[in-house]
Amino acid sequence: SVLVRSSSSAKQSLLHRSFSSSSVPERKVAILGAAGGIGQPLSLLMKLNPLVSSLSLFDIANTPGVAADVGYINTRSEVVGYMGDDDLAKALEGADLVIIPAGVPRKPGMTRDDLFNINAGIVKNLCSAIAKYCPHALVNMISNPVNSTVPIPAEIFKKAGMYDEKKLFGVTTLDVVRAKTFYAGKANVPVAEVNVPVIGGHAGVTILPLFSQATPQANLSGDVLTALTKRTQDGGTEVVEAKAGKGSATLSMAINGVPDVVECSYVHSTIIELPFFASKVRLGKNGVEEVLDLGPLSDFEKEGLEALKPELKSSIEKGVKFANQ
Numbered sequence: 572s573v574l575v576r577s578s579s580s581a582k583q584s585l586l587h588r589s590f591s592s593s594s595v596p597e598r599k600v601a602i603l604g605a606a607g608g609i610g611q612p613l614s615l616l617m618k619l620n621p622l623v624s625s626l627s628l629f630d631i632a633n634t635p636g637v638a639a640d641v642g643y644i645n646t647r648s649e650v651v652g653y654m655g656d657d658d659l660a661k662a663l664e665g666a667d668l669v670i671i672p673a674g675v676p677r678k679p680g681m682t683r684d685d686l687f688n689i690n691a692g693i694v695k696n697l698c699s700a701i702a703k704y705c706p707h708a709l710v711n712m713i714s715n716p717v718n719s720t721v722p723i724p725a726e727i728f729k730k731a732g733m734y735d736e737k738k739l740f741g742v743t744t745l746d747v748v749r750a751k752t753f754y755a756g757k758a759n760v761p762v763a764e765v766n767v768p769v770i771g772g773h774a775g776v777t778i779l780p781l782f783s784q785a786t787p788q789a790n791l792s793g794d795v796l797t798a799l800t801k802r803t804q805d806g807g808t809e810v811v812e813a814k815a816g817k818g819s820a821t822l823s824m825a826i827n828g829v830p831d832v833v834e835c836s837y838v839h840s841t842i843i844e845l846p847f848f849a850s851k852v853r854l855g856k857n858g859v860e861e862v863l864d865l866g867p868l869s870d871f872e873k874e875g876l877e878a879l880k881p882e883l884k885s886s887i888e889k890g891v892k893f894a895n896q
């Protein structure tokens with residue numbers, strides 16, 4: 572059944588109920604920016620995830636349509652669409668996981684950093700509301716520039732006295748997905764079997780795939796590895812959108828207590844001197860259980876690691892400074 576409700580702001584929300592006698596625990600997932608290019612397929616993936624019991628779709632526009640569309644899918648979760656700032660509290664209340672693809676994406680010729688001025692403000696508002704309405708939620712940041720947008724909630728949450736560094740993630744999954752695909756093509760191995768850690772950050776040279784640790788092993792030349800690294804750093808935006816939700820689904824699997832889920836993510840870190848760094852992390856019910864060591868790097872990767880530090884450092888500082896303005 573479909574119920575059309577009016578919120579206090581007289582904007583429409585859609586409530587879809589699906590009934591289930593499942594004994595899987597109740598989990599509320601909120602997607603902020605749910606009507607966008609990332610938000611819509613991500614909403615679909617979350618609706619297909621049997622671990623989710625309540626799916627809250629928030630955007631400043633168009634969520635009733637997305638909620639209606641996604642809500643008809645015959646899986647367990649109840650889908651509610653929320654629209655406009657007046658609805659944000661309701662969208663967030665009780666959320667166990669908040670995924671944020673809200674904000675503007677790149678246009679041709681733009682770097683992720685060019686998005687900072689607009690997206691930093693959006694992220695700041697949304698994360699202030701998270702601190703207030705669902706302070707215990709895991710937060711997955713997709714909005715770019717991730718290198719700077721992850722430090723923003725860290726600062727906001729610190730001020731609100733509820734910062735748990737284990738619960739804040741920058742989504743870098745698509746870098747991994749790309750590295751795997753490109754590697755499989757060159758190494759001539761089945762892509763489904765490929766694993767490649769990707770460390771650093773989520774923009775240009777800060778993305779550092781560790782092909783020396785890739786499995787199955789292949790004897791690729793230095794030139795090929797340099798080209799694969801560059802391709803991973805500069806990949807197209809189209810694929811980016813389709814894959815961004817995939818990692819989020821994996822993270823939501825981890826909150827259900829599936830042991831030993833290891834994924835690359837941009838998190839609070841002490842493995843190098845920078846406070847945020849993407850690397851392999853072991854996930855558990857409460858978020859990051861362990862940030863894993865980088866393992867042995869090739870000389871090429873060691874150079875890449877040194878080369879990415881200045882940009883990543885300044886991107887982090889930019890986010891911190893903005894949050895404290």
Ligand code: NAI
Nearest residue numbers: 604606607608609630631672673674675676713714715815
């Ligand atoms: P889009 O423009 O298609 O969608 C963005 C959505 O955010 C729109 O529906 C818009 O109404 C909504 N929005 C804007 N302000 C909002 C607010 N204050 N509250 C709630 N919603 C708001 O953009 P797209 O392609 O979905 O990309 C979204 C973001 O994700 C961009 O910043 C993009 O750079 C980033 N991105 C990150 C990736 C990653 O791997 N981390 C991959 C791909 C994109």
